[in-house]
Structures are given as C-alpha cells and as structure tokens.
Amino acid sequence: MTKIVESWVKFRKEPLRASFSTSLRSVNELTIVEFHIKTDDGHEVFGETVETPAITGDTLAQIEKDLRTVLPEALKNKEFETAASFFNSHISKLDVTKSAKCAVDIALNDLQAIIENRTLGQLLGSSVKHVTTDVTIPLTEISAIPNLIAERSDFPALKIKLGKDLVHKNIEKIRLVREIIGVKGLIRVDPNQAWSVEDSIEFLHHIEQDSLDIEYLEQPISAHNKVGMAAIRAQCSTKIMADESIYTVADLEELVNVQAIDLVNVKIIKSGGITPSIAIIKRAKELGVDFSIGSMMEGDKGVLGAYLLAGAYKPDYCHDLDAAWWALSTRFTYVEGKVSI
Numbered sequence: 048m049t050k051i052v053e054s055w056v057k058f059r060k061e062p063l064r065a066s067f068s069t070s071l072r073s074v075n076e077l078t079i080v081e082f083h084i085k086t087d088d089g090h091e092v093f094g095e096t097v098e099t100p101a102i103t104g105d106t107l108a109q110i111e112k113d114l115r116t117v118l119p120e121a122l123k124n125k126e127f128e129t130a131a132s133f134f135n136s137h138i139s140k141l142d143v144t145k146s147a148k149c150a151v152d153i154a155l156n157d158l159q160a161i162i163e164n165r166t167l168g169q170l171l172g173s174s175v176k177h178v179t180t181d182v183t184i185p186l187t188e189i190s191a192i193p194n195l196i197a198e199r200s201d202f203p204a205l206k207i208k209l210g211k212d213l214v215h216k217n218i219e220k221i222r223l224v225r226e227i228i229g230v231k232g233l234i235r236v237d238p239n240q241a242w243s244v245e246d247s248i249e250f251l252h253h254i255e256q257d258s259l260d261i262e263y264l265e266q267p268i269s270a271h272n273k274v275g276m277a278a279i280r281a282q283c284s285t286k287i288m289a290d291e292s293i294y295t296v297a298d299l300e301e302l303v304n305v306q307a308i309d310l311v312n313v314k315i316i317k318s319g320g321i322t323p324s325i326a327i328i329k330r331a332k333e334l335g336v337d338f339s340i341g342s343m344m345e346g347d348k349g350v351l352g353a354y355l356l357a358g359a360y361k362p363d364y365c366h367d368l369d370a371a372w373w374a375l376s377t378r379f380t381y382v383e384g385k386v387s388i
C-alpha cells in the first residue's frame with residue numbers, strides 16, 4: 048500500500064484585480080501556502096491554503112509551523128488508502144489550524160484521485176461543466192456602487208458587503224443596488240459580523256416593508272452570538288445564513304437546535320478541508336438546512352475543491368465562488384455568471 052514519505056512547503060503570491068474589502072479586512076494580494084507530499088511509489092501532489100486571520104484566527108506563521116512540524120510527522124510512513132480514511136484517522140483530531148489541515152486534505156484527495164486514475168471531479172462526484180456563482184461588491188462608499196455593478200453586469204447575483212454604517216445608510220445602498228439591477232437580480236447581504244441584533248432586525252424590517260427583496264442575510268452579528276441569530280430569524284421573514292459561526296458539524300447542530308439559521312455557507316478552509324466539508328454538507332442535508340458553497344479569497348486549488356463540491360452536492364444553485372474572478376491570473380473562466388475550468 049502507498050505510503051507518504053516526504054512533505055514540504057512552498058509559497059506563491061497571487062495579486063488581485065482590485066482591493067477586496069469587508070468589515071473584517073482588506074486584501075490586495077494573496078500569499079498561497081502550498082503543501083506538497085511525495086509517496087514511496089513516486090506520486091507527487093499538493094494542496095494549498097491561505098491565511099485569513101481576521102476570519103479563522105489562523106496566521107501565516109501558525110499555518111507554516113503546523114505544515115512544517117506536526118503535520119509532516121502525522122503523515123510520514125503511514126499507509127494511505129483513501130483521503131477520508133486517512134484524514135479521519137490521522138489528521139482530523141490534531142491540534143493544528145484548520146487552514147493547515149485544509150492544505151493537507153486537498154493533497155490527500157488529489158493523491159487518491161491519482162492512485163485511482165480518476166480526476167478530482169470524478170472522485171468527488173461532480174460532472175458539471177460549470178457552476179453558477181454570485182460576485183461580491185466589496186465594502187465601499189455608496190458613490191462607487193454603480194461602477195462596481197457595471198463591471199459585474201453578467202452575474203445573476205450580487206453579494207453586497209456592508210459595514211458598521213447607520214441602518215438607514217445601509218438601506219440606501221441596497222435600495223440603489225435594487226434600482227440598478229431591477230427586480231430579477233438576486234441580492235445577498237453580508238455584514239461579516241459587524242452589526243448588533245437590533246440593527247439587523249431594523250435593517251430587515253425596512254428591507255421587507257419596502258420590498259427590496261434580499262435573498263438572505265449572512266452572518267450579520269458576532270459568530271459567538273447564536274441566540275442573537277435566532278432572535279433575528281424569529282422576528283424577520285428573510286432567510287438567515289451562518290458563515291463565520293460554523294466551522295464544524297457541532298457548530299451547525301448547535302445553530303439548528305436554537306433555530307437560528309436557514310442556510311450555512313460551507314468553505315473548505317473554515318472546515319479544515321474537503322473531507323470535513325462533506326461531513327457538514329451531509330449533516331446539513333439530514334437536518335433540512337440549506338447550504339451554499341463558498342470560498343475564501345484563495346488560489347485555484349482551493350477554489351477547485353469548493354467548485355467540485357458545489358458541482359457534486361448542489362449543481363443547480365447559485366454559489367459563492369467568485370474568488371478566482373478576483374485573481375489577475377487563474378485557470379477558471381467566468382462567463383454570464385457561470386464559473387468553469
């Protein structure tokens with residue numbers, strides 16, 4: 048049976064087409080951390096990750112340390128059968144960052160695909176030629192919004208990043224977006240934890256009274272405030288999505304138990320790889336919670352994992368896979384709101 052005999056870390060930089068700003072951070076260039084593995088029968092594959100300290104808390108220094116110390120030890124000379132069995136027996140319980148685990152798990156999935164002489168898409172069960180996606184309007188002044196929308200006119204859905212502005216200012220922004228895109232375009236709103244429970248409820252009541260029609264409100268309040276999410280959901284009719292508050296199946300179950308959410312945004316860096324993301328998707332399905340596949344601002348390999356999960360588990364939905372659209376150089380193409388590779 049195949050054994051992993053060697054691993055190493057490499058870095059590469061990927062500039063973005065424009066600054067990506069949310070209420071948590073602003074990014075112009077990505078530092079991609081590649082984790083390469085080699086097996087005793089000569090296979091060489093890699094996975095990758097990025098730091099998103101404002102979201103996951105995982106810094107580049109910690110991720111690099113995990114990928115150079117604990118994780119190589121955990122992999123070395125262990126017999127490899129499948130990515131899922133290897134990850135669940137040797138990686139999932141380790142006390143290392145989820146961002147680092149994600150790079151390892153992508154490499155493990157690639158390794159399984161190569162050993163079985165299949166593509167990663169075949170391994171994960173995706174046979175689609177493209178996936179529909181939204182595109183982000185970053186946190187910005189209202190005056191910049193018309194141009195930003197014009198640059199994104201062929202996407203069917205916009206994810207609008209909002210921040211700590213007064214409620215009426217945020218409503219003004221959404222009113223403007225709705226005026227520009229008309230009644231058909233989908234609007235998703237993501238304040239990335241910037242709001243209070245009261246402001247979130249006030250915002251949604253205005254949105255609902257004025258029929259501005261947003262598809263969902265994503266993670267409006269602190270990731271720790273599960274009861275607050277439930278209070279917002281109980282008092283409004285708009286769907287509520289969890290993002291930063293769900294890293295694990297247990298997080299998902301807790302939010303569902305208090306009836307706090309309608310949807311979860313699944314991202315492989317948050318969950319620690321493709322394997323644990325599949326566990327969250329399967330549990331969400333069992334619990335009757337809707338889900339969307341998203342990604343961090345990350346490199347092609349990370350986006351590929353997310354893209355294939357979308358294709359495998361929810362091919363006919365408009366996901367949140369615009370990260371590669373932001374990259375100056377990528378293997379993905381975006382045409383009429385559909386991403387393909």
Ligand SMILES: [Mg+2]
Nearest residue numbers: 237265266290
């Ligand atoms: Mg989000």
